[in-house]
Amino acid sequence: MSAPHDPQGGHDPTADEPADVDAPVDHRGAFGEFGGDAGGALIERTFRERIVIVGVALPGVDEDEVERSLDELTELVDTAGADVVDRLVQRRSAPEPATYLGKGKVAELKERCEALDIDTVVFDDELTPAQQYNLEKLLGRTAIDRTAVILDIFAQNAHSTEGKAQVQLAQYRYRLPRLRGKGSSLSQQMGGVGTRSGPGETQYEIDRRRIVRRMHRLEAELRDVARHRDTQRKARRRARLPLVTIVGYTNAGKSTLLNRLTDAGVLSEDRLFATLDATTRRLDLPGGQHVLVTDTVGFIAKLPHQLVEAFRSTLDVATDADLLVHVVDASAPDPEHHIAAATTVLDEIGAEQVPQLLVWNKADVAPTSAARLAAAHPGSVAVSAATGAGIDELLRAVGDRLRAASAVVELVVPFARGDVLAALHRD
Incomplete structure (x- = not known):
């Protein structure tokens, strides 16, 4: 996410202000080079991306269970608007901490991607930020996981104000740990007269602060929703x-x-x-x-x-x-x-x-x-x-x-104890 500048070349003093939380986001900025606002699509809608899905079979998990999970991931990818053209499974005692797959399997996966003209690789388990970053470097293409695909489908199907806010908050919570500077523009120090970024603040820090601010706004909105639901819940209880x-x-x-x-x-x-x-x-x-x-x-x-x-x-x-x-x-x-x-x-x-x-x-x-x-x-x-x-x-x-x-309870309330009756009706 690059910072806006004014015509004189100075940093835009409003650059660190939060944008409209309902604004769309380009998924390539969001999952390749973090940028834009949450709530948008992961899968490129102008064409059906070619996808390879990847799973790891851990000890105690039979192959049928792994294949069922990959079948479901295929359906998720299709719902998101892309086509699964291949799948790959590796049996391991545990996922590789740095790359999820072993070194040889990553090399095999890269060869398949090049041979099949794959756009994106989708992993069946949630990748750590480090795994995602390392895999994208090694594979030379976007690497995402099941969580990202589900979030994308939710973003497509959220229509109410509450639903959109919930999805955007979930996307921010997922993306924030994956925010990292890529390229010289995000590693350059920014600062100078008239900036609101703080002395020597990197673009990464600006982006992170924007995201945190928007998350706080969404959390406040959803707390208001929760209070409204609590009011409805009390009304329902009164209505029995x-x-x-x-x-x-x-x-x-x-x-x-x-x-x-x-x-x-x-x-x-x-x-x-x-x-x-x-x-x-x-x-x-x-x-x-x-x-x-x-x-x-x-x-x-x-x-x-x-x-x-x-x-x-x-x-x-x-x-x-x-x-x-x-x-x-x-x-x-x-x-x-x-x-x-x-x-x-x-x-x-x-x-x-x-x-x-x-x-x-x-x-x-x-x-x-x-x-x-x-x-x-x-x-x-x-x-x-x-x-x-x-x-x-x-x-x-x-x-x-x-x-x-339900339980039937019979109570005898003295006629003069109207306060007790009122309390029973209230509670």
């Missing part, structure tokens, strides 16, 4: 409406299920992370009980910690829920893996104690698998959110779980 939160792996059909239950009309597409914003609707259960149902952002294996932290205010609907409806794609190659990945995120946000109802979705696509999974997990339900099959059973199960989790 139970909260049912739909959670699960990305593309499991959560938004489709919300639409089926409540006619919410939210976006429902067969692609990863199509929905980022939480949507809440009222649902009438059999017997007349009223509840609130909320959809959430989908989970995925190796979900970046930066996203979990940035989306904390959105994910709090899971920790506040009276019941989690955990939707699982019954047609997935390894549904149990999806459950484990979602459970990891739920544990991270503190929702591990919230009661869950497992729902095997897409029974119309995989009826045998859905029936087998439902039988193997007593108390779970198989449904098709697309056709409506099994929805009545699901509604009954939700009502039963909520009633089982």
Whole structure:
């Protein structure tokens, strides 16, 4: 990121002021030579980049698991707008600290990249800043990781003000440790009469200060959102409406299920992370009980910690829920893996104690698998959110779980103790 200058050649005194946090960023500046603002795209949209994906098979991890993870990474890259043309796996006792892969494998990877005219190399595990820097030097092309691709997809799909702020904050947290001076322009000392940069401050330091300032602004915005959600939560408690939160792996059909239950009309597409914003609707259960149902952002294996932290205010609907409806794609190659990945995120946000109802979705696509999974997990339900099959059973199960989790307490309050009654209604 080069500093603006005035026509007289002096440093622009506004150069260290934060730009609009919603401004787009060129991904090559962001992931090659750090620059611009967060919230933009990683994959070049003017053409379909050619990608090679890379994984490491560690001890205790079988090849099928590695291949499934790379298959998912391929889908992520496709969702981001690029084409995977090759993959490479190395079995190691541990990733190489400096380059992730061993020296010989890096050389092999470089040869493949040159032979296949590869634009970018994507690694299945998060690279350290040093690994990314070293790999780009050795390979002569952009090297990124699964985390960067997921962040890119979130940036594409964020539409609300809150969603954009959350994604931008996550991108900044990811990119800040990777900010480094490249080339003479970032290593030159800047300073002089009329500058606001401080004596002898490098461009790297200016860039870092800008990013930190923007992060603070976004964090303040999201704290305001969290306070607003807390107000809504208190209002819900006063209204005595139970909260049912739909959670699960990305593309499991959560938004489709919300639409089926409540006619919410939210976006429902067969692609990863199509929905980022939480949507809440009222649902009438059999017997007349009223509840609130909320959809959430989908989970995925190796979900970046930066996203979990940035989306904390959105994910709090899971920790506040009276019941989690955990939707699982019954047609997935390894549904149990999806459950484990979602459970990891739920544990991270503190929702591990919230009661869950497992729902095997897409029974119309995989009826045998859905029936087998439902039988193997007593108390779970198989449904098709697309056709409506099994929805009545699901509604009954939700009502039963909520009633089982509630406790009836009989209190005798003296007529003169209006303050006690007021406190009960308030709390």
